[in-house]
Amino acid sequence: MEKSRRYAKSHEWARLEDDGTVTVGISAYAVEALTDLVFMQLPDVGATVTAGESFGEIESVKAVSDLYAPISGKVVAANTDLPSQLETLGSDPYGSGWVIRIEPDSVEQLEALMNQEAYDELIGG
Amino acid sequence: MNLSGSNKSSPNEKQRTSFHVWRDPPASGGWNMAADEALARQSEETNRVLMRLYGWHPHTVSLGSFQRSVDFSERLELSHWPVVRRPSGGGAIIHGTDLTYGLAVPGSHDWSRGTEKLYTAVHGALVEELSERHLSARMVDATSRETEQSFYCFNRRAFGDLVVEDASGTSPHGNHKILGSAQRRLSGVVLQHGSLLLHRNPHIQGEGSHVGLGDVLQAGSVNDVIDGWLERLADRMNGELIAETSPSYEKENDEIVRRTQRYESVAWLHRR
Numbered sequence: 001m002e003k004s005r006r007y008a009k010s011h012e013w014a015r016l017e018d019d020g021t022v023t024v025g026i027s028a029y030a031v032e033a034l035t036d037l038v039f040m041q042l043p044d045v046g047a048t049v050t051a052g053e054s055f056g057e058i059e060s061v062k063a064v065s066d067l068y069a070p071i072s073g074k075v076v077a078a079n080t081d082l083p084s085q086l087e088t089l090g091s092d093p094y095g096s097g098w099v100i101r102i103e104p105d106s107v108e109q110l111e112a113l114m115n116q117e118a119y120d121e122l123i124g125g
Numbered sequence: 126m127n128l129s130g131s132n133k134s135s136p137n138e139k140q141r142t143s144f145h146v147w148r149d150p151p152a153s154g155g156w157n158m159a160a161d162e163a164l165a166r167q168s169e170e171t172n173r174v175l176m177r178l179y180g181w182h183p184h185t186v187s188l189g190s191f192q193r194s195v196d197f198s199e200r201l202e203l204s205h206w207p208v209v210r211r212p213s214g215g216g217a218i219i220h221g222t223d224l225t226y227g228l229a230v231p232g233s234h235d236w237s238r239g240t241e242k243l244y245t246a247v248h249g250a251l252v253e254e255l256s257e258r259h260l261s262a263r264m265v266d267a268t269s270r271e272t273e274q275s276f277y278c279f280n281r282r283a284f285g286d287l288v289v290e291d292a293s294g295t296s297p298h299g300n301h302k303i304l305g306s307a308q309r310r311l312s313g314v315v316l317q318h319g320s321l322l323l324h325r326n327p328h329i330q331g332e333g334s335h336v337g338l339g340d341v342l343q344a345g346s347v348n349d350v351i352d353g354w355l356e357r358l359a360d361r362m363n364g365e366l367i368a369e370t371s372p373s374y375e376k377e378n379d380e381i382v383r384r385t386q387r388y389e390s391v392a393w394l395h396r397r
Contacts, residue, residue: 010126010127010128010312011126011128012126026126029128030126030128033128033239033240034126034128034240035240036283038191038274039191041191041397052312057190057191058126059189059190059191059214060214060240061214061283061284062214062215062240062241062244062283062284062285062306062307062308063213063214063240063307063308063309063310064190064191064212064213064214064307064308064309064310065126065127065128065309065310066126066127066310066311066312067126068126068312
């Protein structure tokens with residue numbers, strides 16, 4: 001399985017790590033579109049997430065949005081620094097702005113997500 | 126999250142849209158939130174722009190999705206008020222002398238992209254209508270930023286908020302905010318909530334007391350303004366305004382009763 005980022009249509013990204021877990025975050029495009037983030041709610045470590053279903057919420061000055069799990073599995077880590085440092089989502093969305101890490105039910109789920117080229121096409125880049 | 130697809134134009138962007146509007150009777154907080162949620166799902170299923178306008182009975186305080194319930198509990202002036210948590214964001218609103226709207230826009234519609242288009246459309250249409258009536262109204266510009274947010278929605282100022290000139294000099298902001306809105310972006314549909322203050326609420330004093338449209342309107346009636354606002358909104362959408370006569374929830378009553386229980390639950394109110 002290629003270890004580059006994959007993307008959901010709902011703008012979350014997923015990346016397979018060396019230890020078999022999958023790191024999940026929010027794309028730079030989505031962070032920019034949301035603007036002025038003020039609150040974020042993360043799931044608890046140990047929670048089960050299901051592909052396509054909400055695992056958290058994020059609020060900008062004008063909108064509350066759900067965060068959707070790109071794959072199914074168990075949450076093994078959450079970036080608990082993030083809610084108090086939301087600017088990190090904008091400054092480093094694919095690094096220190098990661099949101100959760102998932103132990104996937106299967107890594108094959110990643111194949112159903114978009115690669116960079118397809119995602120760029122989606123956002124009109 | 127739902128940013129509703131891409132930057133590309135959708136095929137139906139230029140088509141004339143049907144814009145269905147209901148004026149529902151006043152209802153409880155839990156019922157109103159449930160009815161808005163049902164409206165959003167109906168919008169997604171029918172691919173139509175739907176709007177319901179409504180009041181609140183009894184008068185109720187609504188909290189934004191991320192507000193802490195303890196911040197409500199600590200306010201003695203609100204100790205006897207019913208309270209409900211909205212699915213949308215923003216600050217607390219004291220409902221009773223306002224007109225609330227729930228506007229559901231399907232993900233295929235151009236207005237669902239990003240967050241600002243819908244605000245600009247809804248609030249801009251009212252600015253136009255008020256300006257036509259020689260009332261100095263404008264939307265707060267994008268450079269406005271607040272580091273500390275007030276408990277009350279109408280004490281906050283953010284991009285798109287509709288403010289009118291403070292001729293009396295009583296507002297610390299130099300203007301009166303009379304329309305504020307906030308969105309909940311769901312999968313496949315955007316629900317925008319908004320509250321248009323109609324009159325100052327006589328049952329609340331202090332920082333929760335705010336001027337309404339009827340208090341500053343020089344000519345015409347509040348109802349005339351609302352009619353004109355809706356017509357202008359339909360024009361902006363290139364849509365045909367369809368005024369529905371029966372309640373919006375007539376066909377989904379059982380579903381709304383079920384959803385109401387969630388909004389009236391302790392768990393929902395105290396989730397933050």
